[in-house]
Amino acid sequence: MTSVPEIRIADGVSIPQLGFGVYQVPPETTEEAVTMALEVGYRHVDTAQMYGNEQGVGDALEASGLNRDELFVTSKLNNSFHRRDDALREAEKSVERLGGPMDLFLIHWPLPTIDVDYLETWKAMIEIRDAGLTRAIGVSNFQVPHLQRIIAETGVKPAVNQIEVHPYLTNETVRAYNAEQGIATEAWSPIAQGAVLDDPAIAAIAERLGKTTAQVTLRWHIQRHDIVFPKSVTRSRVEENFQLFDFELTDADIQAITALNKDHRTGPDPDTFDYVPA
Incomplete structure (x- = not known):
């Protein structure tokens, strides 16, 4: 079986660099999708309270027969639970649905324009970690000022920052700050929801290497050194996405792809996004 590299993050935890994402996977088909991914060889699953499919992830992990220490499970705090008491209560519910303590728990969005301060939420996350509900804590969609503030106020750095990154949004400022602070970068929307797959520069590299543009x-x-967790429910695509470790890009390839940056987001702007589910 392919050996996926691991990245050492804060709190003495190592995370597989390639995982399986379940964003937009319907709850009723999540167990089947995660089971398929585990069969292919994935051992890292990324979910969130907002996705509504934690139970399906937990059911698949339990049914797999794999030891829990062979698996890495990430979830994220829903936007409606930023107050301390809500965060602690809902973290316990995530643990119950997932069948055991999480490996990584994230604040899903900073929500800087709403009345619940994300600093309060970060302090609650520290309590959640210290209570043993998760091995490591981090954030998602945090910009540099958000990171600077929580670190300055608590002295606790996130283990990871999960942000939108792809060739059309290289997000270098946030990635550089993450690296400077020892915060691992997780890249969501890694293929820009498919927008980069027809790019001529990427297609030329793929043709030369005999690989797909997604690979x-x-x-x-x-x-x-980004951590990625592409999502698909098609077995052939799930297998294709796992086949990343039998080839390498040259430095020139990497530079050419990085040069495609357009600062184009496929998702919301973290500085203004304030969606809170009813």
Whole structure:
């Protein structure tokens, strides 16, 4: 079986650099999708309270027969639970649905324009970690000022920052700050929801290497030390996304793909996004 590289993050935890994402996977088909991914060889699953499919992830992990220490499970705090008491209560519910303590728990969005301060939420996350509900804590979609503030106020750095990164949004400022602070970067929307797959520059590299444009793009992330978790429910695509470790891009390839940056987001702007589910 392919050996996926691991990245050492804060709190003495190592995370597989390639995982399986379940964003937009319907709850009723999540167990089947995660089971398929585990059969292919994935051992890292990324979910969130907001996705509504933690139970399906937990059911698949339990049914797999794999030891829990062979698996890495990430979830994220829903935007409606930023107050301290809500965060602690809902973290316990995530643990119950997932069948045991999480490996990584993230604040999903900073929500800087709403009345619940994300600093309060980060302090709650520290309590959640210290209570043993998760091995490590981090954030998602945090910009540099958000990171600077929580670190300055608590002295606790996130283990990871999960942000939108792809060839059309290289997000270098946040990635550089993450690296400076020892915060691992996780890249969501790694192929820009498919927007980069027809790019001529990426297609030329793929043709030369005998790989798909998706594989080349994901390999670009891997060689830049991002953690990625592409999502698909099609077995052939799930298998294709896992086949990233039998080839390498040259430095020129990486530079050419990085040069495609357009600062183009496929998702919300973290500085203004304030969606809170009813």
